[in-house]
Amino acid sequence: MQGIADYEFIRPLGESNYGTNYLANAPARLGIEADEVVVKVIAGPTSDDAFRRATRELKHFSVADSDRLVAVYDAGRHGGAFYYAMEYLPLGSLAKPNVSLDPGRAVAAVRDAALAAHALHERGIAHRDIKPDNILIADDGGRLSDLGLSQLLSPGMVMTGLGQIGLEFTDPSIMLGSAASRASDVWSLGACLHYALTGRGVYGDLRSTEPLLLVRSILASQPTLAPDLPPAAAELISACLATDVTARPRTAAEVAERASGIATGLGAGV
Incomplete structure (x- = not known):
């Protein structure tokens, strides 16, 4: 080749x-x-x-x-x-792991993605596309990848070009024209944490893959959490997905800290 x-x-x-x-x-x-x-x-x-x-x-x-x-x-x-x-991370991603991924290890990968997101936020950058495909599995936890849609956290900047973004892991307010922010990345981390623990998105099965139809379907729905989530995880995910951004964790570092406790409770060794 x-x-x-x-x-x-x-x-x-x-x-x-x-x-x-x-x-x-x-x-x-x-x-x-x-x-x-x-x-x-x-x-x-x-x-x-x-x-x-x-x-x-x-x-x-x-x-x-x-x-x-x-x-x-x-x-x-x-x-x-x-x-x-x-x-190169040969263990694959949260969406497509190349190893058997128990819930604790999956949560640890999201924890590390949250730490990476916090580092970006502290430099005034929003990732904008945190999703299971972009959370890679490492021996010591995870890595956040693909900053192709990242942008400065500047007033007036809004989301454009929805073609390849992970829509079901995107804060719905972004689809309505709000600017990317710490809070919108926190929403995405919450949705990824739900995926890590259940293998499912917070909107269930979305049938269409066409971006505009997906947006319509998502905006007409409400996120729904799986009923069998560990209580600490359900509480954190609910907070991340709160419509009122002031009710969300203030930083991705807080998401990482709380996710670390969840991973430890699930027996994660990383």
């Missing part, structure tokens, strides 16, 4: 919010212990816009400075395409 620059591709890993991800052999010059990395390649007719998004994503990765975010190792241009290399 072909590669880019001195990265030899092993296999494609699929599309992200923009660009294509590949599993690749790690060049020795990176000086890392891992043999493999993920390389995101941005090319094609929309590459100018994608390049701007990629540089913004890389900047947000760097300024957050959190070990709970996926590590970025390298970036460059080659043959008209832009690429960057990042940490």
Whole structure:
């Protein structure tokens, strides 16, 4: 299989919010212990816009400075395409784990995603797309990935381009035009915590995959929690999903702290 620059591709890993991800052999010059990395390649007719998004994503990765975010190792241009290399987590994601994932370990992954989100928030950045696909499983917990939709927490900035966002894990207020915020990412963390414990979203089975129909279905519904959640988890998830943002946990760090207690209660060893 072909590669880019001195990265030899092993296999494609699929599309992200923009660009294509590949599993690749790690060049020795990176000086890392891992043999493999993920390389995101941005090319094609929309590459100018994608390049701007990629540089913004890389900047947000760097300024957050959190070990709970996926590590970025390298970036460059080659043959008209832009690429960057990042940490490969072979255990998969919360949505598609490659290992048996007990509830405690799944909650620990959400806990670490909350820590990463807090690091972003402290630098004035909203992730905007926290969902099970973007919470990766690690030996020591989890990592938050894909900052392709992240943006500065600036007044007046609203959500655009709903095509690839995880709608059922998105605060409904965002779909109604509210700006992304700490509180909207906290909503997403609550929905992911529900998924971690039940394998289901808070809207049940959503039949359509067409974005506008999904938005209509979600806005006409109310989140419903599974009845068999542990009490501490039900309390935290309910708080995260509160319509009144002042009733939600004030920070993602608070979500992480409470999720850590839930994970410990479930016997998580990470």
